[in-house]
Structure formats: C-alpha cells, structure tokens
Amino acid sequence: KAGVTQTPRYLIKTRGQQVTLSCSPISGHRSVSWYQQTPGQGLQFLFEYFSETQRNKGNFPGRFSGRQFSNSRSEMNVSTLELGDSALYLCASSVQGAASGYTFGSGTRLTVV
Amino acid sequence: TQLLEQSPQFLSIQEGENLTVYCNSSSVFSSLQWYRQEPGEGPVLLVTVVTGGEVKKLKRLTFQFGDARKDSSLHITAAQPGDTGLYLCAVPNAGNNRKLIWGLGTSLAVNP
Numbered sequence: 001k002a003g004v005t006q007t008p009r010y011l012i013k014t015r016g017q018q019v020t021l022s023c024s025p026i027s028g029h030r031s032v033s034w035y036q037q038t039p040g041q042g043l044q045f046l047f048e049y050f051s052e053t054q055r056n057k058g059n060f061p062g063r064f065s066g067r068q069f070s071n072s073r074s075e076m077n078v079s080t081l082e083l084g085d086s087a088l089y090l091c092a093s094s095v096q097g098a099a100s101g102y103t104f105g106s107g108t109r110l111t112v113v
Numbered sequence: 114t115q116l117l118e119q120s121p122q123f124l125s126i127q128e129g130e131n132l133t134v135y136c137n138s139s140s141v142f143s144s145l146q147w148y149r150q151e152p153g154e155g156p157v158l159l160v161t162v163v164t165g166g167e168v169k170k171l172k173r174l175t176f177q178f179g180d181a182r183k184d185s186s187l188h189i190t191a192a193q194p195g196d197t198g199l200y201l202c203a204v205p206n207a208g209n210n211r212k213l214i215w216g217l218g219t220s221l222a223v224n225p
Contacts, residue, residue, distance in 0.1 A: 004155070033212065043156075043201070043215040056211045090155050097211040101146055104155030 004093045006105035013112050018079040021108045023091030025072050031055075031097050032074040034066060037088040037107070046089075048097065049074055055097075081112045116140060117202055117216035125222040129191055134219040136202035137184040143205060145185050146213070147176055150199040192223045 005024040013019050025032050033056075034046040045058040049068035066076040078085055088109050092102035118137045126132055136145065144163045148156035160169050162178035162185060169176045173196075175188040189196055199220050203213040 042217045043203075043213075045212040048211055056209060058212070092155075098213045099144065099205045099210045101158045101161055102156075102213070103158070106154050109153075 004091055004103050004105035006089075006091050006108050008108060009106065010109045011111070013081050013110065015081055015083060015112055017081050018077065019081060019110060020075055020077045021089055021091075021110075023074045023076075023093075023105060025074070025091070025093030026103055029093040029095055029103075030072055031094045032068055032072065033092040033094070033098065033102065034074070034076050035090045035092065036060075037090055038086075043090070046076065050097070078110075083112050086110060086112045116214050117204065119200075119202060119216035119219050121219060122217070123220050123222075125224065126192055128193055128223055128225050130223075131188070131190050132192060132221070133186055133188045134200055134221070135184065135186050136216055138204075139183065140207065141182050142207075143182075143210070145178060145182075146203045147185070147187055148201045148203065150201060150218070151197075156199075156201055189221075192221075194223050194225050197221060197223050 007022045031050045033048040035043045037043045047066050048056040052068045063079045068074045088107045090107045091105045094100050094102050120135050146161045147159045150156040160176045165182045166180045167178045173190045177186045199218045201218045203215045206212050206214050
C-alpha cells in the first residue's frame, strides 16, 4: 500500500511570508501527527489530528496551525515566517496514535531566508 | 534537559565491526521505540519494546529494554554501509501518550 506522501519536498520562503504543507497518510490511518526536526532540538511535536479533530498540540506559537480533512489528508500552515522556522517538517501517520508507532513521510525541507 | 539521552552522539566505524548505542533516562516508560533515519528521509520504525528485560532481534540488530524500563540499547553485529543513518529512540509522553518524546539520536557512519 502507498506510504505517507508529503508535498512539497523542498520550499524556500522569505521572512514574513506564510506556507502550507500537505500530508496524505496511509489509507485507513485516521491519526496524523506533525513534527518539526532541527539539528539542535531534534524532533518536536507540533500537533495531532484524529478524525478531523485536533487531539493534541505542542508548545509552538499560534503561527503554527493545522487541519485534517474528511479523507484524513492533513495540512499545516505557518504564518509570518521567521528564520528560526527553517527545519524539516515531518508528517506521521498511525492507526491509533503515537504509542502504536508511526509511519513517516519523507518530510518537507523549509528554508526561510 | 533532554528526557532521553542517547550516546554516543556520533560514531564512525569500519564495515564488519560491532557496535552498541544507548538510550537512557531517569524515568520509567511504558514502551520505547527505535527508528532509523537516512539523510533526506523520515524516520523508519525498527522496533517497539514493551516488557522490562525484553530482547528483540531484527536480522543483525538486537534491541534490549532495561529491566527497570528506564533505558534501552541497540547492538549491531557486523555493520554494513547500509546501516548508516541516524538512530533515534522515542517514548510515549507520560502525561499524554498521543505524542512521542525523542532523543537527539546517534549518527552512525559505516565506512566500506
């Protein structure tokens, strides 16, 4: 079966702009989680959506938001980009959430200049 | 302070050597997951350990969960260049197990 698909793979944006990242989970997986990965902080949890509802939110500012559609596809949005938002953004798909283990997409590499 | 401490941070070895990497904490966990991440890709789940003292094998990789469920090790026998990558351990957050807490990883390079 198809894996987790994230688009785009690479993105370069200017400070102050906004960006939308997309994730299509594995068919049948209703839980989609988003993580930010940087060399210094590792993987940091952004949020989780399950059946179109946000179940969980990490300690990120309100500039980071997300949503999930009825087909389980998810998007995350970052507004008013800052240089520090440069990172690899990873989408993780699972049947029932973190404890059951994740299948990750390849990520979106965001560079803010 | 990282909840999960992984060591060593970097490791560079020759093909055919054995190695062990560690994931340590002062907290007790219900379970622990190991992932491998290759450059430019997302992490891939290798194994989940649940029971204290549990040992799981995946070909040349041996995973052990500490008796007290506070630490874990990953041993690779006869490493190959294909084992190169970032090895990450992760645990469900104690207060809310719908997210994982991650170590910073061990970056392994296996040279031919």
